Amino acid sequence: MSTPGTVIECKAAVAWEPGKPLKITTVKVHPPKDHEVRIKMLYAGVCHTDWSYLYHGGQQDWPFPLVLGHEGAGVVESVGPQVTKVSPGDQVIPLFLPECGTCAQCRSGKTNMCRNNWAQSQKGVMADGTSRVSCNQQQVYQFLGVSCLSQYTVVSDAAVARIRADAPLETVCLLGCGVSTGYGAALNAAKVQRGSTCAVFGLGAVGLAAVVGCRAAGASRIIAVDSNSQKTKKALALGATEFINPQEPHKKPVQDQLREMTSGGVDYALECTGDVSSMAQALESTVEAWGVCVVAGCTEPLRIHGDQLLMGRTIKGTYFGGWRGASDLPGLVDKYMKNKKDLSLETFITKRLRLEDVNTALQLLRSGDSPVRG
Incomplete structure (x- = not known):
């Protein structure tokens, strides 16, 4: 019919x-x-x-x-x-x-x-x-x-x-939101540089895609942070170099651990949990003077200490990873089809x-x- x-x-x-x-x-x-x-x-x-x-x-x-x-x-x-x-x-x-x-x-x-x-x-x-x-x-x-x-x-x-007509819709449908958002948070919003150190907070689809984006940008260290330790294996497989569970017994808050691990703080923190307390931790985990924190999802009031910004840090948000959907998604699909391991x-x-x-x-x-x- x-x-x-x-x-x-x-x-x-x-x-x-x-x-x-x-x-x-x-x-x-x-x-x-x-x-x-x-x-x-x-x-x-x-x-x-x-x-x-x-x-x-x-x-x-x-x-x-x-x-x-x-x-x-x-x-x-x-x-x-x-x-x-x-x-x-x-x-x-x-x-x-x-x-x-x-x-x-x-x-x-x-x-x-x-x-x-x-x-x-x-x-x-x-x-x-x-x-x-x-x-x-x-x-x-x-x-x-x-x-x-x-x-x-x-x-x-x-x-x-x-x-493109030959793209498998079963997989490229993921580019409609979660994967694009996290991947773009690293590449478009944070603009992660080669050789830098990154922390990714939250390992759902957005966070894992942020790990992939940091890897694609050439980050030397990618520290994955999540309260579910079962996500360690997948995070490492996608490019993370280390894993922290902030709910496991530690002497210091996770932001202090990250600053200690990196001799002052990470260059980029990508917050992908949507939790406001995690956002403050992500910002505080970045290095003074040039640290960048990107928030990929937030619907609640965010409270941060002003001195975190006065010391040269930047916090910014991203929606859909900064992609222009009609213009950019076909290229992401092409990239996936060229080398499916990239995404x-x-x-x-x-x-x-x-x-x-x-x-x-x-x-x-x-x-x-x-x-x-x-």
Whole structure:
């Protein structure tokens, strides 16, 4: 049956209310409108942001019901009027951070923080203020303008990256969020230099990808920090040179240990846990005068001592690793296809699950056995 221009009924993992398990529900995905693209989603991952939104979103008046998911890959099913960037049949990665090329941020060349339809996507709707997903005549909101935990979804044409036709979507879907964020935190935000010393706090997908980024930049020492010692082997396999568990009995706080290990502090600290206390520790672990701390995820107030900055340290944040999605992701896919050991995407896959098992995936994510792809 031809689907372009028609309403498609399909399965989606719907969050009907905050704090409750997702329900696999039959939804209607409506045709794309102007500058919109409908995608048949084939692979998706779960991210801590999905979990956080589900279990804490209701406290911030974020909309429900909604379809979660912002890291995935699929094939263009159809396009709306005025779409020129992609065509039906193209392999694509949807983007939770768009790249329109025309807003002030995009034109500046200084940032990837595109503001195309930003306010609307944060409300779970498209540019016209409505969602393209419904169930029993009720609007179902779209998470970050993506909602890839659905068999079909509709995104803005500014929020899609066309990638090569021979790329394995099962692995390159990881570039939709976690791996790109950590990898870019090291290369784009910290700008790690060859021969430098780095510390990576937190070894989820983002932290492990930060380790890979430090390795790619030629860091001489990469000290991985995580409270789960079972992650040691994977961190070392991806390029870490040492491992610290801050919860094991030690005489000194982890930042003091790092300063002692490195004769004054690390050149770069990449904070990938999202925990504000860890962020302060990461900053304090850097060397005076030129130490750089990059925060890859934070939603809570951060309190630091001013003298940490007065002594010449820098703290900065990064969103999506600084990548411009439509422009940069195709190149990352090409790099992976040229030498799959460079990004080691397969190493990040711990479980392969069906859409019906999405709640199991979220539980595994929360327990630390992550990332999960389905």
